[in-house]
Amino acid sequence: MKKYLKYMLVLFAAIILLFTYLVPVGHAQKDKEKITVTTTFLVDIVEQLAPETFEVVSIVPAGGDPHTYTATARNLKDITESDLVLFHGLHFEAQMAEVLDALPHTRSVTAEFNNDQLISISEDSQEVDPHYWFDIDLYKQSVLTTQQALVEIYPEYKELVNENTERYIEELDALNQWIHEKVAELPVEQRILVTPHDAFAYFAQAYDFTVYAPQGISTESEVSNDAIINTVKFIVDNEVPAIFLDTTSNPQAMEKLQEGVNQQDAEVVVVGGEGQELFSDSLAATGQSNDNYIEMYQHNVSLIVDHLIR
Numbered sequence: 001m002k003k004y005l006k007y008m009l010v011l012f013a014a015i016i017l018l019f020t021y022l023v024p025v026g027h028a029q030k031d032k033e034k035i036t037v038t039t040t041f042l043v044d045i046v047e048q049l050a051p052e053t054f055e056v057v058s059i060v061p062a063g064g065d066p067h068t069y070t071a072t073a074r075n076l077k078d079i080t081e082s083d084l085v086l087f088h089g090l091h092f093e094a095q096m097a098e099v100l101d102a103l104p105h106t107r108s109v110t111a112e113f114n115n116d117q118l119i120s121i122s123e124d125s126q127e128v129d130p131h132y133w134f135d136i137d138l139y140k141q142s143v144l145t146t147q148q149a150l151v152e153i154y155p156e157y158k159e160l161v162n163e164n165t166e167r168y169i170e171e172l173d174a175l176n177q178w179i180h181e182k183v184a185e186l187p188v189e190q191r192i193l194v195t196p197h198d199a200f201a202y203f204a205q206a207y208d209f210t211v212y213a214p215q216g217i218s219t220e221s222e223v224s225n226d227a228i229i230n231t232v233k234f235i236v237d238n239e240v241p242a243i244f245l246d247t248t249s250n251p252q253a254m255e256k257l258q259e260g261v262n263q264q265d266a267e268v269v270v271v272g273g274e275g276q277e278l279f280s281d282s283l284a285a286t287g288q289s290n291d292n293y294i295e296m297y298q299h300n301v302s303l304i305v306d307h308l309i310r
Helices: 002-022 040-049 073-080 094-102 136-153 155-183 201-207 225-237 252-263 293-308
Strands: 034-037 055-058 084-087 106-108 192-194 210-212 242-244 269-271
Touching: 034 040, 034 073, 040 055, 040 084, 040 136, 040 155, 040 293, 084 094, 084 136, 094 106, 106 136, 136 155, 155 201, 155 293, 192 225, 192 242, 192 293, 201 210, 210 225, 225 252, 242 252, 242 293, 252 269, 269 293
Parallel strands: 034 055, 034 084, 084 106, 192 210, 242 269
Antiparallel strands: none
C-alpha cells in the first residue's frame, strides 16, 4: 500500500510538471499575479509583505488539517497557474510533501533552518516537530525566506516588500515582548498546557511551559487508552485546572480526560467551543477574528494564561 501511494504521488508530481511546462504560466492578462501557498499562515505572511498585491490562494482551507490533507484537482490548477508556490516543509504537509518537493517553482519557507533550532519528535527519531511558528524567532526566519522569494520572482515589488518586511519584523518583536509580559502573570509552576495533539512544544520551549498531549504530534494518530490514563494521572497529580481544545482536533479525547479526572474525585475544565479554542495548525478564515498570526497568538496566550491562573 505504501509503495502504491508513493507511486501515485510521484505520478501526480509528474502530471503537475507536465502542466507546468505545457500550460502558459504568466500574468499578462491577469489583474494580479497568483501565488499559491499551502496554509493560512503563509497567506498571512504574503499579505503582510505585499498587501493587496497578489491573489494568494491557500491549498489547505482555514480550519483544515495539513497533516492529513490530500491535494485536489483545483489545487493542481492553482499550482500550475502560479509563478511561486510556498510551503512549510518539515513534513508538515505530509500527504503533499513529495509532490511539492518535485516541482521547480516551489519554495519551502523552512529550507534555511538549522537542525539545532528544531525540536525532535523523540530522542531516537530523525523527524522534527513541524509547528515552528510558535517560536517567533523561527517564524521571522520564514518571513525573511518569503521576502527573498518574492523579491526574486517579482523584482518590480522589491521596495514594497522590503519596507513591509522591516515593519512586520518589528511587529513580531513587539508581539514577543507582549507574550513574555502576559506569561509573567502566571507562576512557572502553573505553566502546564494540556492539549489534544502536541502542537505547542516550540511555545513551551520559548516561554517556559510544560506541554502534555496524549495524541502526539500528528492529528492522524489515535489516542490510546494508556495515553488517556497517563494524562489523567498527570492532570490530577499537578492539579491542572484547565485543559484546552484546539481548532483541528477531535474533542472526544478531552472529554474522556475530563471524565477520567472526575472519576479520581478531582475537577478540570475543558476550554473549548466557539471563540474559546486554541489555534494550532491553521488561522481563522479571512475576515474572522484571529485570521492573522499576531492576533491568533495573542488570543492563544490570553486564553491559556487566563484559564490557568489559580
